[in-house]
Amino acid sequence: MTKDVIALTQRMPDPWAVLAGLLSGGPDKLVNATGEGAVVQLCDEQGRPLVSVEAPMLIQVEGEAERLLGATPPRVPYWWTEARATTGVPDAERLAGTFAGRLATLSDGSAWPPEMARSLGVVRTDGVSVAPTPAAAQPAVDVLTHSVAVIIMDRPVVAMTAWLSDAFRGAAAAERGLQIVTPPGTTLSPAVLANMPGWPSRWVVQDEREGYYDGLSGAVLRWQDGMFGTLVSPRATEEDPTTPVAASYQEVVDTGERQLAVTFRTVHPADDRLVLGGALETVWRELTGGAPAGWGTAEPANLPWSPGRLTDVAHARSPEPTWFVVVGDPGRPGLATIRVSRTKAGVAEDVTLAFGYGAGEKLPLEALHRTAEALVTRHHLRSMLVQLRKARRDLLVPPRFEGPGVPLGFVLGAEEVRNMPDDRARRTPLAEQPLRLGPKARPGYYYPLSGDPSDLSGWSDFEQLMRHLKGV
Known part of the structure; x- marks a missing residue:
């Protein structure tokens, strides 16, 4: 390995x-x-x-x-x-x-x-020569086939390092999938999960009992046709192509740890005075009481938090999109990814953010409405979804089953509300009516949803709300 x-x-x-x-x-x-x-x-x-x-x-x-x-x-x-x-x-x-x-x-x-690093002896040498261009010029890739690039990693956390970023780009350019193989004790950084392409890319976990399984779905895998693919159960039929799930993936214990997950999109007018990262910092301060600790274009995040410097990097790379990772203070685990891109409407920021909480820690649910108000009135929010998940406090993704989050609330920005006909955004079929955000002449709305992480019925309300807002 x-x-x-x-x-x-x-x-x-x-x-x-x-x-x-x-x-x-x-x-x-x-x-x-x-x-x-x-x-x-x-x-x-x-x-x-x-x-x-x-x-x-x-x-x-x-x-x-x-x-x-x-x-x-x-x-x-x-x-x-x-x-x-x-x-x-x-x-x-x-x-x-x-x-x-x-x-x-x-x-x-x-x-x-x-x-x-135990051997520190230096071998005497007569000099160094320049090597010819190697056949495998991509240093991160261990196995290359017609379908996938395979990376074998033995470290406690698979992070979105510069190595891995290059491998993702190289695989995409070659129209290959990317498969990351790890031992069973390894976890994924959420930043990697946010960038993982679809099939045939996957996280492959070595397992004593099953050989290999998918760390995100639990499906038992086998090396076949030049890549790791799912193993079909002997009991499978054409109507029910069952894939076995590894026993290790199903060994789950509820520790009481939770994650508060926030995803949102803002679109700013393209302006030389625009400073990015302000919306993320607002959410961070409202939910934790402090600003993010650091940021970077890969992991580890190496720079102290600075919206101005982040903006400079995005501006220098424009019109190409730029991806950032943002981390919090070790005392309050927090991690966000930001994708900045140019659109016809201006400059978009797509943010995925999560904070981790232990079994005895109180979640800042009372701050959600205030956070939504600030984004709608000051940061050109288009939409935001807040979820609560049963998941690790340290935010790392284990090769074990973690149930889906449940929606706590959805927010629609003023521009989205303005583009809807009639009074559709305010009058919904939900039992609880939305809360108005911002000025009456140009409002946004906060839609409260379920708050119990054991109750998935909130997704039914969310689906009903989405159908209504889209006029379906």
Whole structure:
């Protein structure tokens, strides 16, 4: 299985420290650069990548190493340098560990996982040569077939790293699915789940009893026709093509933990004075009492929260869309993803946000109406859905069944209300009438729905409301 080894250092690894780590591989190893110089590869004589090293990233956000690695990092700010060993190549894993260990020693830090960085000896070398372009230029991919790209990962949390982002883009460009294979103890970051494409992409979990199963659906899988596909039950019929569900996926215990999930869309007029991220910060402050802690274009989130800097990045990449991840303080788990895109109506922000709560913690349900009011009156809200889920406080996605959320409330912005005929937005078939938001001349509406995470009947009310609003 592929090993990711990470050096967490107090000082920025200088070029000599990186070179010393690379030379630990010995004189028969070659060095190549890819990704416009952002990735350095240690290759064999045939140009095959053995270890791929990402450019060091300065982490200025508390809690990211703990959240994604379970590791204790140096004090913030610190440097995060990833090395990825290639699957199936002898000694690649040892080379990655030696590189990270040497880098940590020279730059005042530690390596994760600790057992991978025990060998710090540097092999004497007569020099380094430039490697030819390797046959497998995508360092994140372990297996490539006509249908899918397969990534094998052995880390506690599969995060939306720069590696994985590149793999998603590469697979999409080649019209392939992306399948991520992990051991049973691994979890997914919600940021990965938000970007996971549809079939044949999937999260494949190794299992002692079943071999492999889908971590999101529980379906038992087998390698067939160049990809992991579902196993059809012997009892299946044409009318009922039953797929077996792994027993491990069904082993669920209710811990009393909950997640408050908020998804919303805003559309701002395109203006040079526009600052993005304000709607997300408003929701964060209303529901937690404080602002987000950090943000980035990949995980780990490395920059302190700054709507201005986030706007600068989105503006520089326009008209192409930009994706961001936003995290909260470790004391109140929170994670959001933002997709900024240009539309005919202006600049759209599509936000998915979740906060985690323990069994004894009170959820800020009384703040939902106030939050909706602020978005409608100050942030050009189009629509918002709030849900309550039985799910982990740390927000990570386990390879176990987690039931669907139930809708607590739906919000319609003033522009959407204005575009509806007659008085349709105010007069609904629901038993509880909506609450008006904003000025009477240009209102939005908050529609209260079910609040019991054990009662899925709220979805019936939500479906009825959607049919009514659409005039179906």
